[in-house]
């Protein structure tokens with residue numbers, strides 16, 4: 001664990017709502033986070049609403065506080081100079097299996113206190129505590145690609161921004177089996193979590209959503225802390241009449257050309273619902289373009305379009321970063337689509353998971369054991385590379401080519417690729 005400096009005290013406390021004794025401390029913490037991300041100062045109402053959703057997620061706040069006298073006139077000592085938030089949610093690890101995961105969010109360090117090891121200290125302590133608490137996986141989404149590899153995180157899923165031309169060119173090779181109709185946005189307060197729960201069970205890489213998502217999708221609470229009257233909603237009804245998908249969207253205004261609808265949230269629990277929601281979006285009159293920032297890379301829409309070039313997707317990026325905290329339970333939790341055996345030598349910059357492990361899969365079920373240093377490894381890899389291949393969305397053969405995995409036995413990386421494959425493309429619709 002990192003050296004603790006006397007200049008700062010680290011405090012951990014749960015999210016509190018207005019009226020509770022911990023509220024002033026939680027309020028200052030939230031304000032420090034928005035300062036760290038260069039947002040406008042949040043109004044007290046906005047902070048109160050944020051804290052209600054954070055409480056529903058049972059978030060834990062970590063703050064670093066100055067212990068020495070602060071400069072006169074500067075932020076007082078009660079305002080944290082560094083923030084670090086966590087909550088626990090499930091991660092779909094393929095074939096419908098769920099793994100409890102420590103989600104890390106709201107990481108900020110005030111400019112005047114940066115590069116003194118505050119992030120390293122908060123991260124090392126938090127990951128060690130989560131592991132001691134029996135949590136085998138941590139996850140985050142990163143503001144910069146250069147920060148988190150050193151702590152053992154690896155990119156495990158991707159997303160892309162798509163701009164879809166919905167002029168006369170747009171045509172889907174798909175015969176509708178259900179129907180789509182517009183609805184009052186507030187219906188999503190109830191419907192969105194139900195539809196998302198189905199998607200979460202079906203999609204490897206999916207992280208269960210925070211409370212805020214249903215509020216965002218229904219226009220109840222926008223990013224600015226206010227209701228968003230621009231949000232519109234359409235529901236997809238399957239052949240049985242039940243709602244199995246929705247899209248929440250906003251018109252970008254007549255001055256944006258071509259006239260564009262922006263997707264706020266699109267969640268579909270069946271293949272048909274996904275395509276039919278796109279058919280609906282493309283059919284909106286006076287609109288020639290749809291934009292969506294959270295589209296999958298491996299997207300059925302591409303293959304259902306008569307002209308796949310209707311999609312412009314120049315912006316692909318990393319999405320979910322995973323960090324295995326405990327190798328044996330993490331690997332044993334997965335289902336494997338093929339049988340096989342692999343000996344993995346795992347390196348860990350924080351020392352949480354280092355060791356050599358034998359993974360033996362029979363009938364899809366894994367037995368994992370720590371073996372001695374004399375065991376002959378098939379692969380040597382950093383925990384960040386193991387975390388990257390865990391969801392099947394990053395290819396071990398490619399990581400070997402990149403020098404991130406060392407293959408001691410020819411064909412071992414390809415074997416790992418087969419073992420870690422999942423039943424459908426990994427995609428995470430949850431930012432946190």
Ligand SMILES: CC(=O)SCCNC(=O)CCNC(=O)[C@H](O)C(C)(C)COP(=O)(O)OP(=O)(O)OC[C@H]1O[C@@H](n2cnc3c(N)ncnc32)[C@H](O)[C@@H]1OP(=O)(O)O
Nearest residue numbers: 105106107108109114115116117118119120140142143146
């Ligand atoms: C999950 C999320 O919340 S993502 C959001 C992350 N936050 C932001 O981007 C907000 C703006 N940035 C910041 O607040 C800070 O610069 C932070 C949080 C990124 C880093 O905090 P610091 O306390 O300065 O980091 P700390 O001093 O502990 O550095 C630890 C190591 O990371 C390195 N590092 C830190 N930030 C960066 C960076 N942006 N790029 C590259 N390396 C970095 C340091 O050089 C150091 O390396 P070393 O241990 O090998 O010497």
